[in-house]
Amino acid sequence: MNQQNIPIIEITNLNKWFDNFHVLKNINMTVHKGEIIVICGPSGSGKSTLIRCINRIEEHQKGKIIVAGTELTGKMKNIASVRKEVGMVFQDFDLFPHLTVLENLTLAPAWILKMPRKKAEETAMALLKRVQIHDQAFKMPGQLSGGQQQRVAIARALCMNPKIMLFDEPTSALDPEMVKEVLDVIRQLAHDGMTMICVTHEMGFAKQVANRILFMDQGEIVEENNPETFFTSPKYDRTQKFLSQII
């Protein structure tokens, strides 16, 4: 892991409000290339909002976010170049229900990268193979199970060849029997050296793959630690209370 020291996401003094509600309070964090960060915390703690700021699905009001060397400002050009580097997977999959699985993956490369159709389809098939769902390429998303849909969503997030992947509770909407197949795919990605930030309640998964775990509460990063220390001897009482409630 000689890449560990190259910062790829730098967030300084980030603040965000929803109307008058202060959701993110003075967030500072740096993510290095190849790092796997897990963010956990009670609902409403701002963890989803934080990662949604990283590809500007949410706009922040104060502070600085630099992703892969580009600062996120109001400039459409900057936003576009950041989104090219960042893939995102959502809790509710949000596949496009009117397009086939394959079309879900080829749409952006064909229209944004102007990739020829055949090449876009080949790339898409390779990605579907990577998440082991290439045999369903011509089905509609509605015909797939939740776990399959989420794996397609992961492949779709990879279709623009991003350097960073954001996961927003990727297994929370799944039936218990399907959690593993999705986590396996994410694990594989981690193994391949992808930089990832993952909001999740799967503590077993966090313990296994994360380099660092961030615990958030009420819009702040309360604690930041490596997995062993985080689970065995957390620094803050709040962290301990949270862990005692979910494990």
Place this chain on the structure above:
Amino acid sequence: MTISPDASKELHVFKPMPDLPAPLESVGIIGWLKGNLFSSKINSLLTFAALLFLWKAVPPLISWTIIDATWSLSSTPDPTPKTGACWTFIFVKFRVLMVGLYPQELLWRPILAFVIFGVVCVLTALRRLQTRLLIALWFFLPLPLFFLINGGIGLEIVEQSLWGGLMLSTGLAAIGIIMSIPLGILLALGRRSNMVIVKSLCIGIIESIRGVPLITILFMASVMLPIFLPRGMNINNLLRVQIGIILFSSAYIAEVVRGGLQAISQGQIEAAASIGLKNWTITYFIVLPQALRHVIPSLIGRCVALFKDTSLVIIVGLLDFLGMIKASAQDPEWLGYDAEAYVFCALIYWIICFSMSQYGKSIEHRNQWS
């Protein structure tokens, strides 16, 4: 968190029970009758009442329209009228009902236009063409058909005051539908725009048009507009009426489409943005296709309503299909055939409207995603 099998205890093997056939009285014809016609005392009573009504009403209707009817092709009323309908009246008036006062010697032109129009309709219904091609075809279609009927480019010009009948109705309706759907979509998108000026403008247009009856719009287009136009500038009556219909219809379609746009979750837009799609591509590829499919039933409903609404053009002096029916029924040589006239009118309207809604049903069916 895997449960390791306990080696000391042997596991029972789970064997699913085989499927049993459903009880006879809940499936098949008997099941259907029981479930739909005789499910309760009240339902059974209503079933018998309906059967009684059909038994009383259908035979006289059939004998009036078919058995006792006059089908002769003569050009004068039958001197010894029968008890049934006299369809001779419809045969005699057929040309006027279809094309109005269009000159006899140039009849091949509207006939050819009807045929082309019919072929395109059939192609559409059979889904023989790609959607994109189909849309392009429908957009392009009005132009050649207009020149065919109107004349110009080498063809003799036919005064628009001579146009009428079903040709006028379908023409106004078809162009109305073709133009007002894209216009309505633009208005709906504008109404949801972040740009305050665009948004207010669209709301203003939609609400002021929806606040006025179609008759008023037609009247204004036909009578008031020429007063406001600068001297020497002249838009013909038919075009003004057509524009009135398009504006009226697009305001309603805008509201239908807006309903569909609201059904698209923010998650879809965020997902599209996250893979790098930009505003207009998100609208075009993700939001609109889904929104339109949500509103196919109401959209078809608007098209059917628009087709029927064209009958209002009679108040500005255009004789469409219904207008011609009315005029024919008042012909002094053929008095007393109102029933035949209006039954025929209803039949034609019904065939066209029913076909439209069946087509709507078929595209709705085709676009189910799972």
